[in-house]
Amino acid sequence: xxxxxxxxxxxxxxxxxxxxxxxxxxxxxxxxxxxxxxxxxxxxxxxxxxxxxxxxxxxxxxxxxxxxxxxxxxxxxxxxxxxxxxxxxxxxxxxxxxxxxxxxxxxxxxxxxxxxxxxxxxxxxxxxxxxxxxxxxxxxxxxxxxxxxxxxxxxxxxxxxxxxxxxxxxxxxxxxxxxxxxxxxxxxxxxxxxxxxxxxxxxxxxxxxxxxxxxxxxxxxxxxxxxxxxxxxxxxxxxxxxxxxxxxxxxxxxxxxxxxxxxxxxxxxxxxxxxxxxxxxxxxxxxxxxxxxxxxxxxxxxxxxxxxxxxxxxxxxxxxxxxxxxx
Numbered sequence: 001x002x003x004x005x006x007x008x009x010x011x012x013x014x015x016x017x018x019x020x021x022x023x024x025x026x027x028x029x030x031x032x033x034x035x036x037x038x039x040x041x042x043x044x045x046x047x048x049x050x051x052x053x054x055x056x057x058x059x060x061x062x063x064x065x066x067x068x069x070x071x072x073x074x075x076x077x078x079x080x081x082x083x084x085x086x087x088x089x090x091x092x093x094x095x096x097x098x099x100x101x102x103x104x105x106x107x108x109x110x111x112x113x114x115x116x117x118x119x120x121x122x123x124x125x126x127x128x129x130x131x132x133x134x135x136x137x138x139x140x141x142x143x144x145x146x147x148x149x150x151x152x153x154x155x156x157x158x159x160x161x162x163x164x165x166x167x168x169x170x171x172x173x174x175x176x177x178x179x180x181x182x183x184x185x186x187x188x189x190x191x192x193x194x195x196x197x198x199x200x201x202x203x204x205x206x207x208x209x210x211x212x213x214x215x216x217x218x219x220x221x222x223x224x225x226x227x228x229x230x231x232x233x234x235x236x237x238x239x240x241x242x243x244x245x246x247x248x249x250x251x252x253x254x255x256x257x258x259x260x261x262x263x264x265x266x267x268x269x270x271x272x273x274x275x276x277x278x279x280x281x282x283x284x285x286x287x288x289x290x291x292x293x294x295x296x297x298x299x300x301x302x303x304x305x306x307x308x309x310x311x312x313x314x315x316x317x318x319x320x321x322x323x324x325x326x327x
């Protein structure tokens with residue numbers, strides 16, 4: 001088992017200043033090179049009110065920005081998502097189509113897009129809005145009832161993973177047959193480009209090369225594929241899950257990718273609590289595969305966080321490495 005202290009060069013502390021200095025992926029032709037319009041709260045308000053006059057006079061604020069979307073809060077009750085590039089437009093279209101059928105199938109609330117605007121003149125004017133869901137992201141919530149959340153997520157993932165894949169394909173959801181190989185290759189490349197003296201790249205590289213579990217050979221399922229704690233909303237009073245958001249990366253593939261994110265949230269023993277409420281039979285390698293994929297996802301968060309100057313993503317990645325490689 002890889003030791004966390006060795007991975008992070010004997011527990012070197014990371015300051016916010018150091019993170020700001022390090023967010024660079026040293027790769028020519030990186031996917032970071034793209035042309036996009038910088039959308040401000042003012043310009044977003046103009047676009048929204050032009051399409052939907054009922055929002056004239058509404059207060060519009062930039063709430064968050066990720067790799068694919070800028071998210072604006074409107075009158076504290078609505079969230080409007082604007083794609084940042086062409087691939088993000090495709091993701092929003094898939095998400096909109098998928099959730100219209102999935103909403104009645106799963107056991108937890110998901111976004112309900114009451115507004116979906118498509119412009120025949122420009123794909124850059126595609127955007128969508130849904131009523132803001134209650135709760136705060138699980139990665140910042142101080143009120144998580146772990147046992148209740150484990151039960152809710154076990155039932156939820158069982159429902160999600162049994163959703164008819166033919167319906168998902170009709171919504172445009174793509175299939176990835178070998179997620180393990182995909183993430184192993186991606187992690188190799190990201191480690192090669194990662195400039196961060198606090199990470200022992202050689203040790204992580206040996207883990208990726210030598211400890212890979214068997215490839216998933218079962219029937220593929222619809223998976224969220226980005227089920228980080230930040231996409232799990234937690235009710236501030238009950239401590240339970242109030243909704244699951246950000247479905248743009250949904251694919252058809254190995255269920256372990258969803259378990260990997262939960263492994264990276266509270267560790268292996270908590271993931272086993274989740275699986276107690278998940279009655280679908282799983283293969284013997286699901287825990288090692290979840291751990292391995294959790295490592296890959298943590299590396300991805302660190303490299304992407306450095307690239308975009310998002311210290312929180314970097315910290316989430318470090319925390320995930322600490323959990324999946326705890327001794």
